[in-house]
Amino acid sequence: xxxxxxxxxxxxxxxxxxxxxxxxxxxxxxxxxxxxxxxxxxxxxxxxxxxxxxxxxxxxxxxxxxxxxxxxxxxxxxxxxxxxxxxxxxxxxxxxxxxxxxxxxxxxxxxxxxxxxxxxxxxxxxxxxxxxxxxxxxxxxxxxxxxxxxxxxxxxxxxxxxxxxxxxxxxxxxxxxxxxxxxxxxxxxxxxxxxxxxxxxxxxxxxxxxxxxxxxxxxxxxxxxxxxxxxxxxxxxxxxxxxxxxxxxxxxxxxxxxxxxxxxxxxxxxxxxxxxxxxxxxxxxxxxxxxxxxxxxxxxxxxxxxxxxxxxxxxxxxxxxxxxxxxxxxxxxxxxxxxxxxxxxxxxxxxxxxxxxxxxxxxxxxxxxxxxxxxxxxxxxxxxxxxxxxxxxxxxxxxxxxxxxxxxxxxxxxxxxxxxxxxxxxxxxxxxxxxxxxxxxxxxxxxxxxxxxxxxxxxxxx
Amino acid sequence: xxxxxxxxxxxxxxxxxxxxxxxxxxxxxxxxxxxxxxxxxxxxxxxxxxxxxxxxxxxxxxxxxxxxxxxxxxxxxxxxxxxxxxxxxxxxxxxxxxxxxxxxxxxxxxxxxxxxxxxxxxxxxxxxxxxxxxxxxxxxxxxxxxxxxxxxxxxx
Numbered sequence: 001x002x003x004x005x006x007x008x009x010x011x012x013x014x015x016x017x018x019x020x021x022x023x024x025x026x027x028x029x030x031x032x033x034x035x036x037x038x039x040x041x042x043x044x045x046x047x048x049x050x051x052x053x054x055x056x057x058x059x060x061x062x063x064x065x066x067x068x069x070x071x072x073x074x075x076x077x078x079x080x081x082x083x084x085x086x087x088x089x090x091x092x093x094x095x096x097x098x099x100x101x102x103x104x105x106x107x108x109x110x111x112x113x114x115x116x117x118x119x120x121x122x123x124x125x126x127x128x129x130x131x132x133x134x135x136x137x138x139x140x141x142x143x144x145x146x147x148x149x150x151x152x153x154x155x156x157x158x159x160x161x162x163x164x165x166x167x168x169x170x171x172x173x174x175x176x177x178x179x180x181x182x183x184x185x186x187x188x189x190x191x192x193x194x195x196x197x198x199x200x201x202x203x204x205x206x207x208x209x210x211x212x213x214x215x216x217x218x219x220x221x222x223x224x225x226x227x228x229x230x231x232x233x234x235x236x237x238x239x240x241x242x243x244x245x246x247x248x249x250x251x252x253x254x255x256x257x258x259x260x261x262x263x264x265x266x267x268x269x270x271x272x273x274x275x276x277x278x279x280x281x282x283x284x285x286x287x288x289x290x291x292x293x294x295x296x297x298x299x300x301x302x303x304x305x306x307x308x309x310x311x312x313x314x315x316x317x318x319x320x321x322x323x324x325x326x327x328x329x330x331x332x333x334x335x336x337x338x339x340x341x342x343x344x345x346x347x348x349x350x351x352x353x354x355x356x357x358x359x360x361x362x363x364x365x366x367x368x369x370x371x372x373x374x375x376x377x378x379x380x381x382x383x384x385x386x387x388x389x390x391x392x393x394x395x396x397x398x399x400x401x402x403x404x405x406x407x408x409x410x411x412x413x414x415x416x417x418x419x420x421x422x423x424x425x426x427x428x429x430x431x432x433x434x435x436x437x438x439x440x441x442x443x444x445x446x447x448x449x450x451x452x453x454x455x456x457x458x459x460x461x462x
Numbered sequence: 463x464x465x466x467x468x469x470x471x472x473x474x475x476x477x478x479x480x481x482x483x484x485x486x487x488x489x490x491x492x493x494x495x496x497x498x499x500x501x502x503x504x505x506x507x508x509x510x511x512x513x514x515x516x517x518x519x520x521x522x523x524x525x526x527x528x529x530x531x532x533x534x535x536x537x538x539x540x541x542x543x544x545x546x547x548x549x550x551x552x553x554x555x556x557x558x559x560x561x562x563x564x565x566x567x568x569x570x571x572x573x574x575x576x577x578x579x580x581x582x583x584x585x586x587x588x589x590x591x592x593x594x595x596x597x598x599x600x601x602x603x604x605x606x607x608x609x610x611x612x613x614x615x616x617x618x
Contacts, residue, residue: 034608038497050606051547065607068547068579072604098580353494376496 001317002026002077002101006070007041009081010060012370012387013295014041017079020309031069033059035378040370047073054380060084063091070100077101077316079309083382086292087114103316105291109266113289117160117198123286126265128258131277131285133200141178144199148177151201157181159188160196165235167191170202203285206277208232209244210290211259212300214311215268216321223256224300224308225330231424233347238417239424240296241335242303244278245395245433251282262289271297271312298368298389299334332364333395335402337421339369339411341383344419351379356412360405364391377414385411395433399425484508540590542612544605548579552601560601562612566594574612577605592616 004027007014014030018041021028030045035054042048049069052059059065061084070078078100080086092107104110113119117137124130132151137160138144148155148171157180159167167188171180181197189195207230215221228244229237244252259274266289273290297308311322341350357373369386377385388405392398403425406418424430487499487510498511544550552560552575561573568574573585574594596613599605 034498049547049604050608052607059607064580064582065547069606071580072547072549 001319002313004029004046004073004075004077005103005313006031006066006073006075006078007045007081008060008066008078009084009086010036010039010041010370010381012368012384013081013293014039015044015370016368017081017309018045020307020313021079024310024313026313029069029073029075031060031066033380035376035380039375040372043372049073054378056084056380060381063088063094066091067094067098067100071098075100077103077313079103079313080292082292082295087290089114101316103270103312104293105268105270105272109268109272110291112266113272113291115160115196116158116162116288117196119288120198120200120286122265123258123262123289126261128262128286129284131200131203131287134198137196137198138181141181144177144181147199151199154202154204156200156202157184157197158200159184159192159194160198161192161194162188165232167197200287203277203279205280207244208275209247209255209278209284210273210275210294211255212294212297212308213259213263213268213272213274214308214315214321214323215263215270215272216315217269217318218320219267220321221260221263221268222321222323222325222328223259224304224306224328226252226255226259227296227299229296231430236340237296237338238421239335239337239430240299241333241395241398242299243330243333245333247278248282251278251284255284258284258286262286270315271308295338295384295387296336298366298387299336302334302364302366302389302391303330303332304328305331332391332393333398334389334391335395335398336387336389337402337406337425338384338417339386339388339409339421340417341377341385341414342417343415344417347417347420349379349383350415351377351383352414353377354385354411354413356410358408358410359386360388360409362405364401365405366390371411373413385414385416396431399431484510538592538616539595540592540614540616541610542574542586542588542614544577544607544609544611545586546577546579546584547607548577548584548605550599550601550603550605550611551576551578551583552597554583562594562597564594564597568592568594568614586611588612588614590614590616 005021006029007017008031018028028045029047030041031049031051032042033052033054034050036042037050051065051069052062078095085091087110089107089110092102092110095102120130134147153173154170156168156170169180169184171177184197185195188197209226209228211226212224213221225242226244227240227242229240231239255276262274263272271293273294275287276284277287278284301308343350354371354373354375357371359367366389367386371385390398390401390405392401406422409418491499491510491512500509561575562568568588568591570588570591572588574588575586576583577586592614594612595615598610
């Protein structure tokens with residue numbers, strides 16, 4: 001087992017990783033920016049090291065600085081958390097070259113699944129249904145038109161180097177696909193360093209359902225069930241739950257099998273998530289694989305009783321999986337709300353100073369948060385303040401418990417998304433469990449049942 | 463071993479207006495609960511920092527001191543901070559003479575030390591000239607980004 005782990009991340013996930021390291025008897029070092037110098041994870045860690053200024057590019061994304069920090073603190077492993085360098089194959093390569101264990105998958109798997117067009121091909125070759133679309137990046141408007149006509153409008157143009165909901169646009173019948181392609185290629189080149197764009201059928205009314213997988217170095221792989229992340233706004237997941245409601249048993253089983261096939265195709269090791277779209281008829285299609293731990297991992301932990309971060313660390317240390325598939329049990333229903341520092345109506349981020357923080361508690365309520373009032377919410381990173389996770393014996397009880405928990409949550413000093421979450425949770429469409437994937441545009445908060453599926457803001461995110 | 467030149471981030475000299483600015487920044491520091499504020503007004507650049515370690519239960523850096531750095535003294539004491547994470551060395555090699563000693567006069571652009579990261583030796587240069595008043599870290603000590611390394615009196 002590792003003696004010391006460097007946590008190359010911040011906020012709630014840094015604290016999450018720190019806690020499990022503590023329980024495993026591992027010493028912790030948090031690498032942080034100047035803005036996070038007084039944050040809770042930094043204060044709780046055994047050691048901390050400032051790796052750069054506020055700007056993420058110079059700190060959390062600064063590979064030489066992170067590696068140097070690991071070297072001078074004699075860390076034997078690095079946990080990259082999510083975001084930042086978590087899916088950076090080059091970073092994983094450098095770790096390997098420096099004999100620093102990267103707590104995550106092999107660089108090859110990150111690379112293969114990182115190219116979203118290639119990931120589709122890998123999944124398809126493994127026998128996993130994929131969203132109908134182009135097999136390779138589109139060479140030009142002529143091919144884009146042909147593919148769109150073959151698979152049928154509406155279609156989605158996606159950046160191969162994108163993912164997580166970025167670099168996508170929908171093209172409907174009658175629209176100029178050549179122009180859309182050119183715009184998409186240009187944006188992709190600027191944002192992701194590659195102008196490769198592929199095309200997929202845009203499935204209306206689909207749900208976003210993802211499957212958690214875990215693999216060890218002996219080639220054993222299991223799934224930990226699925227999560228539904230259909231409630232989103234502008235690529236941001238707002239509410240996640242496990243298990244996914246309203247799935248036919250054969251769809252659920254099919255999703256689990258397909259996820260293991262996709263993971264197996266890249267000999268996946270450590271924790272990962274395979275994302276699918278499920279259409280209103282229960283057919284599912286692979287969209288992408290996330291080669292990292294995800295923000296919403298707690299909903300899976302809470303219904304399985306399995307500490308995913310602990311498994312990540314054990315697997316990276318060479319230990320075999322702690323569970324066999326038959327030993328994985330699912331009990332109850334879990335929901336997570338991501339509480340963000342933002343205006344609940346306009347969704348404009350609201351950085352500032354937290355003067356009061358009273359987290360919810362009680363039976364089957366879990367809070368993952370780095371807040372410790374008074375503290376500053378810096379404007380340089382994402383606006384996630386806290387994840388509130390509840391479990392209920394069934395979905396209705398979980399919803400009621402979440403409403404109770406959010407109602408007692410106090411966050412003063414910044415605006416939060418709590419009022420918006422409460423509205424969503426009261427919406428009958430949400431309560432029915434059959435609400436399709438939605439991604440709301442900014443503006444006044446429409447209830448779920450009236451929310452329009454914004455075609456320019458499709459699905460999928462961290 | 464490769465060498466790479468790195469400019470240091472330094473702080474310019476003062477005028478009486480700066481003193482007033484500093485007083486205002488100091489109270490803003492408390493009001494907003496910040497740990498540091500940095501402002502440039504015209505050709506005056508001021509930085510005010512709170513002492514590190516408010517209710518911190520654990521040591522904060524690998525062996526680093528937690529100095530109260532308030533670069534506000536009228537004698538224009540300038541702090542040279544580490545621009546990167548790595549290991550601090552006073553000389554270019556174990557057998558070479560240190561680049562500077564306490565009391566030495568240094569010129570702008572002069573190499574003060576090396577910070578080594580991932581086997582790359584980075585020369586850290588003085589951004590202002592003056593006299594080295596204090597060397598704050600030991601040879602071979604790991605340093606973090608922003609860690610104070612030298613105090614230079616820029617007026618002498």
